[in-house]
Structure formats: structure tokens, C-alpha cells
Amino acid sequence: MPAACLAAESGALVRLNKRMAELGLASRREADEWIAKGWVLVNGQPAPMGAKVAAGDRITVSRAAGQQQASRVTILLHKPVGYVSGQAEDGHPPAASLIAARSRWAGDAVRLRFAPAQLRGLAPAGRLDIDSTGLLVLTQDGRVARRIIGEDSPVDKEYLVRVAFGPVTQNVQAAFPPQRLALLRHGLSLDGQPLKPAQVHWQNPEQLRFVLTEGKKRQIRRMCELVGLRVVGLKRIRIGQVRLGALPAGQWRYLAADERF
CATH class of the missing domain: 3.30.70.1560 (Alpha-L RNA-binding motif)
Structure with a gap:
């Protein structure tokens, strides 16, 4: 059985990856990855790269895609002053360099073991200036990033x-x-x-x-x-609805399953 099955909305032909992002199934990058692996069907047929969909086309995503997505983590970091949100620049370290087992907050209630694989593809969803501190979201999940920093994001x-x-x-x-x-x-x-x-x-x-x-x-x-x-x-x-709370500076925790931005 497919993990997700949604009908495309009416309108002109649009690229499949764009439609999947609009429907909240995946980010465009994820969609392209899944299409390349044969995990996306349109009207019951494997979709080729660059495919476009029309009104009434039925988009089906395999269970394997859902399992891969479920394994991706979102991390909440209390970024200190002196760290940049993205790649290292001008000698200043990136915030992601703080993500390690030793800097995980002892108060994190999520029962998930930290693994180096969780750093792969982990990217900041938005930025926080080098001179600023506070809540920074890093995620492997394109849906989370789109929710926070997408052009139509309602998140304050x-x-x-x-x-x-x-x-x-x-x-x-x-x-x-x-x-x-x-x-x-x-x-x-x-x-x-x-x-x-x-x-x-x-x-x-x-x-x-x-x-x-x-x-x-x-x-x-x-x-x-x-x-x-x-x-x-x-x-x-x-x-959004996620607060920094008591998370100490320089430490991080996982986004809990019941938390939404």
C-alpha cells in the first residue's frame, strides 16, 4: 500500500516536484530524489525526472519514501554569539559544529540516540546573525524548512x-x-x-x-x-509554536513528535 496518495489540484501543468512541495509531501529536492528512485507514481505509472502533472493526475508516494522521511531529524539549537548560522565564514565556526552527543541538553525528553548520520544534510532553516543568540532550527526534513522559510510561510x-x-x-x-x-x-x-x-x-x-x-x-x-x-x-x-524555553546556550535538543512550528 502507498504511504501517501493525493490528487493534484486543478490548474495548468506544473512540474511534479513543485506540486509535491505544494501538497506538503516533500521538498522539491526530496521529490527529485524520490522520483529518481522510482518512489513516485503518477496515475499508477513511475514518474520520470522533470515530469509535469495536470488537474486530476493522481500522485502516489511509496512507503519507502515515508520511512526515509520519518528517519530525518530536526534539531533545536540555542546558538551562542560568535557562531554563524550556515557555512563557516571569516574564521567563525558554523552553528552545526555544536551538534554532538556531548552538547545535547540533559533535559531533552525525546528518546532518540544521537548518531553522526543525523548530521548528513542537516541545514539551518533560516538564519540568526553572528552577533545574535537564541533559537536556531537545523533540519534534514525539507518540509520543515519550507514551513519555516518558504515564500508563503505563515510562521512568525x-x-x-x-x-x-x-x-x-x-x-x-x-x-x-x-x-x-x-x-x-x-x-x-x-x-x-x-x-x-x-x-x-x-x-x-x-x-x-x-x-x-x-x-x-x-x-x-x-x-x-x-x-x-x-x-x-x-x-x-x-x-511559530516552538519556544527556546530552558535550553542552555550552546546546547541542543530534538524537535519532539508533538511539536509543530
Whole structure:
């Protein structure tokens, strides 16, 4: 019996890997891998590479594909300052270098044994600046990455941001004009494009809480610069429904089966 069987939605011909990604069956890369292995059928026939599907075409994915997907892990890391999210650059180590048995959080409740094979294809789903700390997701599962950083992703991210206003480093809230706080919420542009509305509130007199639904490079730091604020510290504490919680800096845990972004 097939592991998944879904009818393609109506519309013009589209590439099979794109349709599979839209249906949440796999990432495009995974889909291509499965097609090459003969694990994807269209209307009961093995699909060739580059195949396109039309309205009413029936996409069937083999159980072997489902088993492979189930073995892929997603890891939640509390990235410290000084590590880059992706590949090593300018002498700074990648966050993935922290993933080892010795740095697994003792409080991880997932009953899964760490194995070096889990590092294969493990990639960050989004970025966190070298000067920032907090929750970073690394995954082998293309569906998870698409959910977090896909163009149509509904997942928001929450940050705590310590700021200074000119020479003011204490009780910044009292010195910062309310109209500039309103601009942080809506009205700024970066790279020639207006930013989506954001939730921005004072967490305490020196710290702002940001909730964003987009993730341009160094977005919060650049937003703050535009209104005269200087970021002193930035920590991501939530991605979607998954929180950093008590995970210590430099340690990691697995995404639990009942957790969803």
C-alpha cells in the first residue's frame, strides 16, 4: 500500500516536484530524489525526472519514501554569539559544529540516540546573525524548512532586543519618542521594499519585544538603526509554536513528535 496518495489540484501543468512541495509531501529536492528512485507514481505509472502533472493526475508516494522521511531529524539549537548560522565564514565556526552527543541538553525528553548520520544534510532553516543568540532550527526534513522559510510561510518569530538610544542606555523607553515606536510597527522600508507590519512592544525599559513574519538579513538591527536605536543584544525566543524555553546556550535538543512550528 502507498504511504501517501493525493490528487493534484486543478490548474495548468506544473512540474511534479513543485506540486509535491505544494501538497506538503516533500521538498522539491526530496521529490527529485524520490522520483529518481522510482518512489513516485503518477496515475499508477513511475514518474520520470522533470515530469509535469495536470488537474486530476493522481500522485502516489511509496512507503519507502515515508520511512526515509520519518528517519530525518530536526534539531533545536540555542546558538551562542560568535557562531554563524550556515557555512563557516571569516574564521567563525558554523552553528552545526555544536551538534554532538556531548552538547545535547540533559533535559531533552525525546528518546532518540544521537548518531553522526543525523548530521548528513542537516541545514539551518533560516538564519540568526553572528552577533545574535537564541533559537536556531537545523533540519534534514525539507518540509520543515519550507514551513519555516518558504515564500508563503505563515510562521512568525519572536525576539527580545536590548537597545540604547544615543547616549541613553538606562530607561530607554522614557527617552524614545512614541512616534518612532509606531514606525517600527509599520512604515519602514528595507532594500527599497516596505516591511510587513510587525508587533513591537516594550518588554522592560531597556528591552523591546519584536514579532516578525518575515526575515530579511539583519532586519531588526537595520529597523532599529532607521529610528535611531542601537541594538545591544538580540535573542530569538520563539519560532511559530516552538519556544527556546530552558535550553542552555550552546546546547541542543530534538524537535519532539508533538511539536509543530
